[in-house]
Amino acid sequence: MEIPAVYSVKGNDYSTTVDMTVGTEEKSFDITRNAWTPVGEAAEPEGCDYLLVEIRTSE
Secondary structure, three states: OOEEOOOEEEOOOOEEEEEEEEOOEEEEEEEOOOOEEEOHHHOOOOOOOOEEEEEEEEO
């Protein structure tokens, strides 16, 4: 999956991590359960346009 310009992810009851890229840099974000978590450009001071490439969840 590739979703461009992601800046926030809504968590649920599962443990969730998302993997994102900007250029050649890769970064993972842990998502807060049952809340919105800033990721990508919302979480970085440079405001770069991140691409969501993977979502991992577990109970």
